[in-house]
Amino acid sequence: MHKTKIRVVEDALDANNTIARANRDDFDRGAVTVVNLMSAPGAGKTSLLERTVANLGELRVGVLEGDVQGSIDADRLASLHVPVTQINTDPGFGGECHLDANMVRSAIPALPLESIDLLVIENVGNLVCPAEFRVGEDVRVMVSSVTEGEDKPLKYPLMFRTCELILVNKIDLLPHLDFDLERFLHNLDKVSPGAEKMLVSARTGEGVEEWREWLMRTAQRAAAPA
Amino acid sequence: MHKTKIRVVEDALDANNTIARANRDDFDRGAVTVVNLMSAPGAGKTSLLERTVANLGELRVGVLEGDVQGSIDADRLASLHVPVTQINTDPGFGGECHLDANMVRSAIPALPLESIDLLVIENVGNLVCPAEFRVGEDVRVMVSSVTEGEDKPLKYPLMFRTCELILVNKIDLLPHLDFDLERFLHNLDKVSPGAEKMLVSARTGEGVEEWREWLMRTAQRAAAPA
Numbered sequence: 001m002h003k004t005k006i007r008v009v010e011d012a013l014d015a016n017n018t019i020a021r022a023n024r025d026d027f028d029r030g031a032v033t034v035v036n037l038m039s040a041p042g043a044g045k046t047s048l049l050e051r052t053v054a055n056l057g058e059l060r061v062g063v064l065e066g067d068v069q070g071s072i073d074a075d076r077l078a079s080l081h082v083p084v085t086q087i088n089t090d091p092g093f094g095g096e097c098h099l100d101a102n103m104v105r106s107a108i109p110a111l112p113l114e115s116i117d118l119l120v121i122e123n124v125g126n127l128v129c130p131a132e133f134r135v136g137e138d139v140r141v142m143v144s145s146v147t148e149g150e151d152k153p154l155k156y157p158l159m160f161r162t163c164e165l166i167l168v169n170k171i172d173l174l175p176h177l178d179f180d181l182e183r184f185l186h187n188l189d190k191v192s193p194g195a196e197k198m199l200v201s202a203r204t205g206e207g208v209e210e211w212r213e214w215l216m217r218t219a220q221r222a223a224a225p226a
Numbered sequence: 227m228h229k230t231k232i233r234v235v236e237d238a239l240d241a242n243n244t245i246a247r248a249n250r251d252d253f254d255r256g257a258v259t260v261v262n263l264m265s266a267p268g269a270g271k272t273s274l275l276e277r278t279v280a281n282l283g284e285l286r287v288g289v290l291e292g293d294v295q296g297s298i299d300a301d302r303l304a305s306l307h308v309p310v311t312q313i314n315t316d317p318g319f320g321g322e323c324h325l326d327a328n329m330v331r332s333a334i335p336a337l338p339l340e341s342i343d344l345l346v347i348e349n350v351g352n353l354v355c356p357a358e359f360r361v362g363e364d365v366r367v368m369v370s371s372v373t374e375g376e377d378k379p380l381k382y383p384l385m386f387r388t389c390e391l392i393l394v395n396k397i398d399l400l401p402h403l404d405f406d407l408e409r410f411l412h413n414l415d416k417v418s419p420g421a422e423k424m425l426v427s428a429r430t431g432e433g434v435e436e437w438r439e440w441l442m443r444t445a446q447r448a449a450a451p452a
Contacts, residue, residue, distance in 0.1 A: 040267040041353050041382065042374025068354060068384075072377050095384060097323055097354035125381075126352050127267050128294060128323035147373040147396070148268025151298050155351075156267065158294075158321060170373070176402045178429070203404070 016133050019101035023108065023136025030113030032062075033222040034121060035215070036137035038159065040152075041125030043145040044169040046073040047202035049120060052212055053082045059219055062116040064107055066099040066124050073122060085110050089124060098129035101136060118219045127156040138222050139164045146170050146177060150184040157191040165196045167211060172201040242359050245327035249334065249362025256339030259448035260347060261441070262363035264385065266378075267351030269371040270395045272299040273428035275346060278438055279308045285445055288342040290333055292325040292350050299348060311336050315350060324355035330362060344445045353382040364448050365390045372396050372403060376410040383417040391422045393437060398427040 027034050039045050053061050062083040065074040074086040087107050089096035096103070104121065111119065121137065123130040131140075142163040144152060147170055153160040160166065166188065174181065181199075188195055198214070200207035253260050265271050279287050288309040291300040300312040313333050315322035322329075330347065337345065347363065349356040357366075368389040370378060373396055379386040386392065392414065400407065407425075414421055424440070426433035 040351070042266060042371070042378060067381060070380055072380060095354055095358070097352060124354065125266070126323060126354060128321055128350065128352060132321070145268070145373065147371065147399070152268060154296055154298060155293060173373070173399065173402055176399055 013132065016101045019105050020134040020136045023101055023104055026108055026113065027119065027136055027138075030116075031223055032113050032116055032119050033219040034119045034135075034137045034139075035218070036121050036123060036130075036135055036140045037143070038123045038127075038130045038140065038163070039125060039143035040127050040145070040148060043125070043143045043148065044202045045122050045125070045143050046076055048143060048167065048169060048200065048208070048211070049077060049122065050080060051202050051205055051208045052215070053077065053120075054080050055212060056118070057216060059118050059216055060116045061118045061120065062112055064104065064111065064119060064121045066103070066122055068095040068097075068124060083112050083116065097124055097126045098133055099123050099135055100133040104135040117223070118215065127152070127159045131156075131159040131162045139218055141165045141167060143167045143169050146174060146179045146181070146184070150180050150187055153184070153187040153191045160188060160195065161192045163192075163195070165198065165214060166192075168197055168199045169202055171199045171206060172204045239358065242327045245331050246360040246362045249327055249330055252334055252339065253345065253362055253364075256342075257449055258339050258342055258345050259445040260345045260361075260363045260365075261444070262347050262349060262356075262361055262366045263369070264349045264353075264356045264366065264389070265351060265369035266353050266371070266374060269351070269369045269374065270428045271348050271351070271369050272302055274369060274393065274395060274426065274434070274437070275303060275348065276306060277428050277431060277434045278441070279303065279346075280306050281438060282344070283442060285344050285442055286342045287344045287346065288338055290330065290337065290345060290347045292329070292348060294321040294323075294350060309338050309342065323350055323352045324359055325349050325361055326359040327361045343449070344441065353378070353385045357382075357385040357388045365444055367391045367393060369393045369395050372400060372405045372407070372410070376406050376413055379410070379413040379417045386414055386421065387418045389418075389421070391424065391440060392418075394423055394425045395428055397425045397432060398430045 063077050065086045069090050071086045074084045078084045140163040290311050292313045295316050297312045300310045304310040366389040
């Protein structure tokens with residue numbers, strides 16, 4: 001008798017991961033590279049995207065915007081003539097603090113996957129739960145603002161560890177802060193040794209070109225046949 | 227026949243509220259006024275407490291520190307000779323993004339309720355879920371940093387609405403930001419008309435005396451027989 005063993009699913013995140021893989025298949029079929037962009041509230045995800053999306057060369061970009069309520073960020077980005085799709089998490093239990101794979105799945109029919117090469121998913125502002133839920137992304141990027149203090153990698157290690165790139169934002173404010181950049185980078189290296197990072201300012205545009213190039217390289221790499 | 231009707235509990239938060247009331251009874255027995263202090267990561271809760279706890283007159287203060295991991299903030303406050311108790315939320319599902327009533331309950335045996343008048347519960351940095359879970363507090367206070375942008379009340383309305391006091395922090399940075407304070411206050415008023423607010427800087431100490439006085443008044447009011 002042939003016996004098949006089914007491992008009992010113990011991980012509460014397994015259902016999420018199953019849906020994330022289905023999302024990933026859909027994105028792959030559309031040849032769309034997906035970035036999951038995360039940060040604390042007010043770290044500058046949207047401002048950075050405003051600086052980024054209009055200047056990506058031939059790369060066609062779309063945005064999936066996650067917010068508890070409203071469409072402030074989606075409206076800002078849509079005004080740049082980028083296709084934007086909004087997910088609001090407030091129909092959930094008092095307002096969900098993160099996107100999960102199923103929420104992204106529910107948005108897929110509304111996404112113009114045939115006419116974009118890169119989808120940036122702007123997650124809900126939060127340094128804890130967004131890091132726990134894969135949504136079908138190719139890469140994870142976080143924005144960490146220098147106004148938040150040097151200790152953040154130590155306090156939210158999973159978030160810093162899970163991201164392929166850390167954008168250290170608001171560096172135009174460094175002269176006005178007590179923020180010790182060396183100490184921050186040391187803390188980052190402690191929780192995520194060798195993590196790739198870039199110093200940027202969404203306000204002045206400093207470092208943004210490097211981030212754009214990173215995005216274009218990442219999209220090319222993902223699009224190349226394995 | 228006397229009939230007693232039991233309403234079926236439908237609210238998933240009811241269990242939390244039941245425990246919160248038990249916490250509240252314990253705090254009341256100890257005549258301790260409890261402040262639930264919330265904010266986004268890096269808004270300055272701990273820095274503000276450092277400025278506050280050492281100068282509260284005869285009011286004896288203790289801190290219950292909530293973090294996903296580590297004891298960085300607890301260590302900072304303990305160095306000021308304030309009794310500090312640490313809760314780490316990382317044994318939860320991938321790290322809980324908020325304190326709930328049961329976590330606070332588990333810390334009560336370790337709290338010096340007999341020798342303090344005021345307990346400040348420093349919640350996990352997050353603008354969504356902490357607002358959804360009562361923990362047995364008398365009042366809720368949030369710290370909103372001007373570096374986070376004017377739109378935050380509109381994006382996280384429950385947090386702004388649920389708090390008795392909004393501390394608008396880092397106002398020393400206003401000259402270096404594009405932040406429009408009038409617009410922020412307008413947005414705050416939209417989601418929480420008439421909300422009490424104070425402009426403070428944990429860095430320079432500006433406005434902190436007013437916040438200390440608020441705390442002392444609140445503790446006196448809570449201690450007065452009804």
